[in-house]
Amino acid sequence: MPANFGLFRAFLRTLSRNRLAAIGALIVLTFALLALAAPALTRWHLLRAPDQQDKQGLNEEGLPRPAAGAYWLGTDNLGRDVLARVIYGARVSLSVGIAAMLTATMIGVAVGLVAGFYGGKLDLLLMRFTEMNMTIPAILLAIAFAGLLEVGGRTVHLHPARLPWHFLDLTLKRGAVSIFLIIGLVSWPGLVRVVRAQVLALKEREFVQAARSLGASDARILLRTILPNLLPTIIILGVMSTANTILLEAGLGYLGIGVPPPAPTWGAMISEGQPYFISFPHLVVVPGLAIVLTVLAFNLLGQGLQEMVDPRQRK
Amino acid sequence: MNLLLRNAPVVFGVLSKRGVDNEPLSLPSPRKAGRGWPQAGRGGRVKILWKHCCGLLLAAVVLGSFSSRAADSAAADSTPKRGGTLRLALPTDVTSLDPALAFDTISQPFLLLMFQGLVEYDDGTKLVPCLAQDWTVSADQRSYTFHLRTGARFSNGREVVAADFVYTLEHVLDLKTAATSEAWFEGIDGAKEFRAGKAAHVRGLKAPRDDTLIIELERPDPSFLYILTVPGGLVVPREEVERYGKSFTMHPVGSGPYVLKEWRRSAKMRFERNPLYSHPERQCLDGVEVLVGGDPTTHLMMFERGELDIADVTEHPGIPVPDFVRIQQEPRWQGLMERIPAAVIWYLSLNTEMKPFDNLKVRQAVAYAIDKQKLVQLLHGMVTPANGVLPPSVPGFNTNLTGFPHDPAKARQLLAEAGYADGFTFRLWYEAGNLLLTPPAYSIQFDLAQVGINAQLNPLAMAPLVDSQERRHTVECCLTGWSQDYPDPSDFLDGCLNGNRITEEGCQNYAFYNNPQVNQLLDEAATCQDPPRRLGLYQSAEKIVVHDAPWVPLIFPYVYALHQPWLHDVRLHPVVYFRFERMWLDPRRERK
Numbered sequence: 001m002p003a004n005f006g007l008f009r010a011f012l013r014t015l016s017r018n019r020l021a022a023i024g025a026l027i028v029l030t031f032a033l034l035a036l037a038a039p040a041l042t043r044w045h046l047l048r049a050p051d052q053q054d055k056q057g058l059n060e061e062g063l064p065r066p067a068a069g070a071y072w073l074g075t076d077n078l079g080r081d082v083l084a085r086v087i088y089g090a091r092v093s094l095s096v097g098i099a100a101m102l103t104a105t106m107i108g109v110a111v112g113l114v115a116g117f118y119g120g121k122l123d124l125l126l127m128r129f130t131e132m133n134m135t136i137p138a139i140l141l142a143i144a145f146a147g148l149l150e151v152g153g154r155t156v157h158l159h160p161a162r163l164p165w166h167f168l169d170l171t172l173k174r175g176a177v178s179i180f181l182i183i184g185l186v187s188w189p190g191l192v193r194v195v196r197a198q199v200l201a202l203k204e205r206e207f208v209q210a211a212r213s214l215g216a217s218d219a220r221i222l223l224r225t226i227l228p229n230l231l232p233t234i235i236i237l238g239v240m241s242t243a244n245t246i247l248l249e250a251g252l253g254y255l256g257i258g259v260p261p262p263a264p265t266w267g268a269m270i271s272e273g274q275p276y277f278i279s280f281p282h283l284v285v286v287p288g289l290a291i292v293l294t295v296l297a298f299n300l301l302g303q304g305l306q307e308m309v310d311p312r313q314r315k
Numbered sequence: 316m317n318l319l320l321r322n323a324p325v326v327f328g329v330l331s332k333r334g335v336d337n338e339p340l341s342l343p344s345p346r347k348a349g350r351g352w353p354q355a356g357r358g359g360r361v362k363i364l365w366k367h368c369c370g371l372l373l374a375a376v377v378l379g380s381f382s383s384r385a386a387d388s389a390a391a392d393s394t395p396k397r398g399g400t401l402r403l404a405l406p407t408d409v410t411s412l413d414p415a416l417a418f419d420t421i422s423q424p425f426l427l428l429m430f431q432g433l434v435e436y437d438d439g440t441k442l443v444p445c446l447a448q449d450w451t452v453s454a455d456q457r458s459y460t461f462h463l464r465t466g467a468r469f470s471n472g473r474e475v476v477a478a479d480f481v482y483t484l485e486h487v488l489d490l491k492t493a494a495t496s497e498a499w500f501e502g503i504d505g506a507k508e509f510r511a512g513k514a515a516h517v518r519g520l521k522a523p524r525d526d527t528l529i530i531e532l533e534r535p536d537p538s539f540l541y542i543l544t545v546p547g548g549l550v551v552p553r554e555e556v557e558r559y560g561k562s563f564t565m566h567p568v569g570s571g572p573y574v575l576k577e578w579r580r581s582a583k584m585r586f587e588r589n590p591l592y593s594h595p596e597r598q599c600l601d602g603v604e605v606l607v608g609g610d611p612t613t614h615l616m617m618f619e620r621g622e623l624d625i626a627d628v629t630e631h632p633g634i635p636v637p638d639f640v641r642i643q644q645e646p647r648w649q650g651l652m653e654r655i656p657a658a659v660i661w662y663l664s665l666n667t668e669m670k671p672f673d674n675l676k677v678r679q680a681v682a683y684a685i686d687k688q689k690l691v692q693l694l695h696g697m698v699t700p701a702n703g704v705l706p707p708s709v710p711g712f713n714t715n716l717t718g719f720p721h722d723p724a725k726a727r728q729l730l731a732e733a734g735y736a737d738g739f740t741f742r743l744w745y746e747a748g749n750l751l752l753t754p755p756a757y758s759i760q761f762d763l764a765q766v767g768i769n770a771q772l773n774p775l776a777m778a779p780l781v782d783s784q785e786r787r788h789t790v791e792c793c794l795t796g797w798s799q800d801y802p803d804p805s806d807f808l809d810g811c812l813n814g815n816r817i818t819e820e821g822c823q824n825y826a827f828y829n830n831p832q833v834n835q836l837l838d839e840a841a842t843c844q845d846p847p848r849r850l851g852l853y854q855s856a857e858k859i860v861v862h863d864a865p866w867v868p869l870i871f872p873y874v875y876a877l878h879q880p881w882l883h884d885v886r887l888h889p890v891v892y893f894r895f896e897r898m899w900l901d902p903r904r905e906r907k
Contacts, residue, residue: 053761055689061640062692077637078693078757151773152742256747261772262760275612275637275750 007232014308021304027297031290035090048081050088051262055079064280074282076273082282085264086290092265093294096180097246103184104245105191105238109230112195113222117203123196130192138186138244139251145182146257149174174260183248191237198233202226232309240302243295250291266291395599395884399900402624404606404614408581413564414549415487415494420798421629423546424893428586428603429470430549430569433461433480433528434540440802440889442540446475446550446570447528456535457504461528468591469552470574477522479550484530485509485517486556487547496547502539504531537844541801544890572598572896581607599899611635611750615642618877624900625885626877628893632657632697633875636750639695642877655887656708657874658799660701660807661752663759663867664784664825669791671741676733678864682719683726684766685759690870693754697875701868704807704857708889711804711850716861718868726766738767744783745794747774755869756794785821793825794869802890804853805841812860813837826865833859 015022041047048054057065057079067074073082115126133141148154153173159165172178202208203226211225252258253267261268266287273283409422414430417423433447447461467475487494488506500506505518519531532539542548555568567575572592577585584605588598609617611627612635618626627633634642634652642648665672665681672678687700702718705711730736745756753774760770770792775783783789799806809816814829815838816822833856840852860866874892878885881901888894
């Protein structure tokens with residue numbers, strides 16, 4: 001039985017045993033620290049502001065500077081420092097990615113718990129709804145949702161026009177919050193099946209039966225008895241799905257419907273640099289590598305965690 | 316003409332023409348804006364062509380691998396050769412090949428392959444006979460008598476007669492046709508009654524003999540001959556138009572040098588020589604093949620592999636901005652790039668009816684805040700900074716205008732005086748994916764942020780963008796452009812900045828600028844018969860406009876044509892830009 005205590009110690013032990021997971025953790029940690037420290041680095045003049053369009057950032061012909069000298073990773077077509085943009089881009093990618101993962105996890109776990117625990121018609125209904133959602137590719141659904149957003153904000157009245165219930169007004173505005181909500185809303189179905197399967201197995205176990213015979217309510221059984229036992233699974237799935245939410249965020253940014261400019265996002269950096277790819281590959285390669293590294297890191301970390309929880313996977 | 320074209324063929328609908336009256340507009344379709352009476356300006360036009368020879372000689376000396384090709388080309392005599400197919404590419408289909416329905420800068424060169432009008436442009440902006448052999452104008456400037464050239468035939472074999480012109484113009488004016496350039500011809504006597512259904516024919520159109528056409532106008536209009544060059548003035552045969560109806564666009568029949576042989580929508584267009592064309596010496600090319608699909612960057616790659624003869628014919632700007640410097644520096648393309656100043660202005664339109672741009676100081680602050688030199692740098696010198704409304708190649712261009720210099724401190728001061736010391740937030744609308752406009756949009760956003768103004772970029776696809784811009788109280792600020800329809804200042808000032816022409820929808824005055832003083836100057840200029848005084852009036856109006864800053868003039872672009880060494884006589888035209896029917900291929904040239 002997976003233990004709830006000592007999880008962190010077990011995690012450290014896994015990292016020391018599994019080198020790949022350690023590398024993953026290191027990369028995630030580096031990006032996270034850089035992202036957190038970015039504004040401070042700018043204040044101490046160690047890093048340029050990501051939106052700063054430097055005159056010196058372009059050569060006489062108005063072309064970007066390659067990676068050398070004052071600009072470690074070169075500049076983009078507007079004379080902005082690519083290094084600064086990639087680091088500030090990590091802020092957007094990581095925060096949106098993690099917030100989206102948390103949203104998706106909350107929805108997915110709630111649906112999975114209820115479906116697995118109650119079974120019957122409710123289970124049937126919830127699972128068919130989940131499967132319906134799975135048939136639509138997440139990126140397409142996200143594009144459809146993002147299409148509803150407007151730059152200046154669009155207000156949708158969810159109440160009859162003659163009633164002044166303005167608390168039901170919904171403002172659809174492009175920004176980091178709406179983007180993570182959208183990504184969260186399209187990424188949950190994958191979790192439901194795993195959670196439901198575990199709940200189905202857990203609810204037949206002796207300790208659940210014991211809690212029930214002691215007269216515990218459904219809510220108590222779900223939240224205090226079953227949920228803690230699901231925690232390791234949820235954490236692993238969460239880490240793994242962060243890789244996907246970051247990819248999705250980059251995808252939306254690439255398509256021009258992510259967090260609006262001038263906020264630096266890795267996806268937007270790639271799409272903006274793409275026309276310059278032949279002459280200035282660094283505009284695409286640098287944010288591309290950042291995406292690859294982060295996604296890889298989260299996957300490695302997730303796999304490491306899985307081994308920690310499931311001893312059968314250990315070599 | 317509306318200038319939001321990147322690669323999508325745009326209906327500009329802007330090609331409208333109205334009488335001198337200043338009464339409120341009752342416009343036939345939402346995309347029409349009124350025009351005053353422009354007087355044809357034929358004056359000084361800057362024409363810069365990059366001559367082939369020096370570049371090619373240099374290449375011959377310097378480059379081993381290319382020397383034979385270059386020397387060959389230098390040695391090749393300039394007499395046009397017959398044969399070969401011109402290969403081009405377009406990002407999307409042209410809107411239509413029916414002259415009554417097509418009007419965007421992308422379909423125009425293709426229409427000119429197949430159709431002819433009474434008059435055409437020479438190499439500059441002078442009008443020369445085409446299907447009309449000569450013409451006389453009556454003393455009151457109201458009646459034009461055209462003597463048609465005999466022997467001109469449609470590609471179906473029938474001779475072109477005067478009655479065809481009467482039919483063509485009535486067809487364009489007919490409400491049922493829903494033509495895009497109809498409003499241009501409303502100045503013809505009786506056109507309004509005809510459009511209102513009160514007359515079966517247009518009174519002012521007469522064909523007394525097969526070779527004589529008389530067009531009578533309601534009021535004198537010195538620019539009428541120019542109007543005859545717009546697509547609606549290209550002659551079509553009645554029997555074919557009636558036979559095919561709406562699908563005439565797929566079966567176009569005209570009297571031009573080429574005919575449409577194949578048009579697979581969104582895939583390919585193929586034009587071939589018209590055997591009945593009266594000037595076989597002008598049909599050097601066997602045909603023209605147009606690949607449809609892809610983007611300008613892809614087309615440039617195909618061009619560099621030798622699969623296309625001209626890199627980009629969408630003319631805005633002719634070479635993708637990101638590749639411009641590379642192409643310019645590549646020895647292989649030396650002397651093969653031509654450019655001409657486009658009669659186009661890109662500007663920031665500030666809606667004078669919407670907050671906070673209804674405040675003069677705010678508009679001036681925005682003008683002070685923007686660094687135009689940076690835009691020129693970002694676009695690698697493919698453009699020049701704009702200080703006024705009229706581009707350098709348009710008559711009336713004023714070199715003395717200085718506009719607003721880049722002065723953020725002054726901008727901040729003006730904002731404070733206007734009560735916006737803490738800045739404000741607004742949406743900046745522009746066309747999504749436009750490689751020429753995106754860097755300026757980002758640059759303007761940054762410049763404005765420096766004075767505390769938060770510009771939220773709002774890139775939109777072309778169709779919804781144009782739709783919004785033309786509606787009143789909708790778009791507070793847009794990055795947009797205007798391209799001339801014919802070489803005259805009225806096309807810019809009267810069409811886009813005359814407050815008397817503001818409409819609720821389909822309005823070309825995107826800034827909804829309404830200054831009675833300017834309106835009066837423009838209306839006076841529209842009827843002024845004295846050319847120098849008229850240009851003076853336009854310049855005075857322009858000066859007030861620049862001061863009032865409903866527009867922040869940004870840049871005047873060039874149009875570029877990058878072509879293969881085996882393609883000759885590419886010469887960009889100041890109005891039509893590309894005239895494929897005048898180009899020829901060197902058959903000895905080795906083509907992949």
